Amino acid sequence: MQNPAIQKMVSYVKQCVSVNLEGVEKALATGAVGGKGCVINGRSLKVDLVKSAASIADEVKKNLQVSANDDTEVKVLKGGKHLLVKVPAKRLNAGVEYTTGATSTAAALCCAIVDQFKVNIWDADLVHASVWGRYPQTMEMLGGNVASLLSVPQQNEGMGYALRNVPCAHIALITKKNAMNAAALSSILEQAAMFEMGDAIGDFERLHLMGLAYQGLNVNNLVYDIVKENAKKGTLGDVVVSTVKRAIADGIIKPLAKAPSGYVNYTTDDLSKWNAYASAGLLAGTMVTCGAARSMQHTPSVFIYFNDLVERETSLPGVDFGRVEGTGVEMAFFSHSIYGGGNPAVFAGNHIVTRHSKGFTIPCVAAAVALDAGTTIYTPEKISGTTGEVLSEVPELREPLKYVNEAAVAIKGGV
Amino acid sequence: MATYKPQFYPGKSKVAANRKKYMDPSYKLEKLRTVSDDDIVRLMGHRVPGEAYKSVHPPLEEMGEPACPIRELVEPTPGAKAGDRIRYIQMTDSVYFTPLTPYMRAWTGHTRYRGVDIGVLSGRVPLEARERDLEKVAKELVETEIFDPARCGIRGATVHGHSLRLDENGMMFDALRRFQFDKKTGEVVYVKDQIGVPLDKPISVGKPIKEDELRKRTSEYRVEDVAFRTDKEVVSFIERLHMLRTEAGFDPNRVKGI
Structure with a gap:
């Protein structure tokens, strides 16, 4: 609500759209439009879109602009293969749906192609199909070449889920596989969604803000310190011990009573802060375990057993009071092949299996995907296509930690 | 702070003490048998011994x-460094006083081994890791006190048997007959690898641990010996966690000092 960098990032998620010009050119040339296996034989249009990227970009910009010198931007990337389009905020503010970003870009691109290459009325439908894909026969732009980070509203699990519907593959690629930034971007999107979902309100607002700060934004260097302590030889169990040690040292938890065996029950006067510490430990545990194996598949196991172990160590509830652990159980089923599903890179906060924890699991999954050295058949690059790569050109999305910290410092008038 | 020592598990019973002991990585697991490195590789069946x-x-x-600060910090395991495949060993543990219950396998595995992916299912516990890392872990899992040749099964597929009665030799049921009790030597020998592919030569994993010894070593609560309900401290711990999770879900700000 207060940090301008976070507001900007949320706005950019709506405004920024990726265009695969090379894809449009290929689709037009071959008639392969509307998704896998669909080819319209006999339909073909040879246009040099990649070579003409600069003029196409100008035309798209002109079509999208609301007023001269507004915040519309169209950037040509990879020698014209891709465009990064920023739809002006005014255009989004004039409507109620975030889909304006993708729809107006797709429409602007169609107009630009038709105008520049003087496409006749009989071929205009092919241009539409190559840009929009099979839509409107499908809900989304199936096989299209324009993509937003956000899925269409019909694909959201419930109210306020839009920002949670970003697969971790995109997050890892946008942040160029920097695990800290991947976790930060994911945490910002997830916790911002909590406000939209009606979770981060009243008694629960502080819980989510603390979670964002400690898990997502590395407050007091907590995540980094715990990782560092266990970087060379640490196990997940060692990370649990480091987390508890730090929570005791910082006065977050304290002994309550000793049981006959000598076991000490711990208590806290600030459960939201304990949850924040535990969620920072969970991320550190993911980074140590998945980092040591350079593999993303360990995430659900970390979710379950970090929480089991931290609960047994303290007798206090684990992250999100049991919801992360439950999420881990489901995610383990759906990410370890026999029940189908997919690898962690396809998961998002909107996923049927991972939506239950309110913002505390997906940042860890994003970090794990960033740390993977290539152990999966479907790599993040394959899953994300060009979207993640193109959106990594937006500095605020690529390096959220830097921008959010700078904005926070500015609000506080310096550190 | 100075007084904090990792406590691992609550409880005053012998089972709780065993749980604590196995979960504590500073406790060295007692070695009870020797299985060669090559035999461990054969038992898992992912590669031929000596093969790259x-x-x-x-x-x-x-x-x-x-470029990533975490990659710079976190040392990859030898298997990750080399780019090994991720492979598994999967265990089935009998409900009759096995050394490690399924959950204990996960807790113990995560406190003792780095970079492992452990999952607990109803009748089996797979542990996955980079191949050369896995082989080291597997050796300790099979050679030490947390394994009993008769009541723990190395089973990649068709794992059933954990909840069935033991046979006349005290062996857990195995539909694929991967292991047999050798009456002459009193040892348990594997004639098939964990998937059920016949081995060129049988592999001995030693003699079954005696019943009274197993009861001493087990981490399983069971009515015939230490019933779960008799360990009041553990029961109250579980009740406390259940209460705290529920109260916190209602309003985290009200959970103070309890």
Whole structure:
């Protein structure tokens, strides 16, 4: 609500759209439009879109602009293969749906192609199909070449889920596989969604803000310190011990009573802060375990057993009071092949299996995907296509930690 | 702070003490038998002993890694460095006083081994890791006191048997007959690998642990010996956690000092 960098990032998620010009050119040339296996034989249009990227970009910009010198931007990337389009905020503010970003870009691109290459009325439908894909026969732009980070509203699990519907593959690629930034971007999107979902309100607002700060934004260097302590030889169990040690040292938890065996029950006067510490430990545990194996598949196991172990160590509830652990159980089923599903890179906060924890699991999954050295058949690059790569050109999305910290410092008038 | 020592598990019973002991990585697991490195490889069946490790990606040094402070900090395991495939060992543990219950396998595995992916299912517990890392872990899992040749099964597929009665030799049921009790030597021998593929020569995993000894070592609560309900401290711990999770879900700000 207060940090301008976070507001900007949320706005950019709506405004920024990726265009695969090379894809449009290929689709037009071959008639392969509307998704896998669909080819319209006999339909073909040879246009040099990649070579003409600069003029196409100008035309798209002109079509999208609301007023001269507004915040519309169209950037040509990879020698014209891709465009990064920023739809002006005014255009989004004039409507109620975030889909304006993708729809107006797709429409602007169609107009630009038709105008520049003087496409006749009989071929205009092919241009539409190559840009929009099979839509409107499908809900989304199936096989299209324009993509937003956000899925269409019909694909959201419930109210306020839009920002949670970003697969971790995109997050890892946008942040160029920097695990800290991947976790930060994911945490910002997830916790911002909590406000939209009606979770981060009243008694629960502080819980989510603390979670964002400690898990997502590395407050007091907590995540980094715990990782560092266990970087060379640490196990997940060692990370649990480091987390508890730090929570005791910082006065977050304290002994309550000793049981006959000598076991000490711990208590806290600030459960939201304990949850924040535990969620920072969970991320550190993911980074140590998945980092040591350079593999993303360990995430659900970390979710379950970090929480089991931290609960047994303290007798206090684990992250999100049991919801992360439950999420881990489901995610383990759906990410370890026999029940189908997919690898962690396809998961998002909107996923049927991972939506239950309110913002505390997906940042860890994003970090794990960033740390993977290539152990999966479907790599993040394959899953994300060009979207993640193109959106990594937006500095605020690529390096959220830097921008959010700078904005926070500015609000506080310096550190 | 100075007084904090990792406590691992509550409880005053012998079972709780065993749980604590096995979960504590500073406790050295007692070695009860020797199985050669090559036999461990044969039992898992992922490669032939002596065969080079297959890789899923090039060695990290060759491929280079993206700029990331966490990658710079976190040391990859030897298997990850080399780009090994991720492989598994899967255990089935009988409900009759097995050394490790399924959950204990996960808790113990995560406190003792680095970079492992453990999952607990109703009748089996797979542990996955990079191949050369896995082989080291597997050796300790099979050679030490947390394994009993008769009541723990190394089973990659068709794992059933954990909840069935033991046979006349005290062996857990195995539909694929991977292991047999050798009456002459009193040892348990594997004639098939964990998937059920016949081995060229049988592999002995030693003599079953005696019943009274198993009851001493087990981490399983069971009515015939230490019933769960008799360990009041553990029961109250579970009740406390249940209460705290529920209260916190209602309003985290009201959970103070309890």
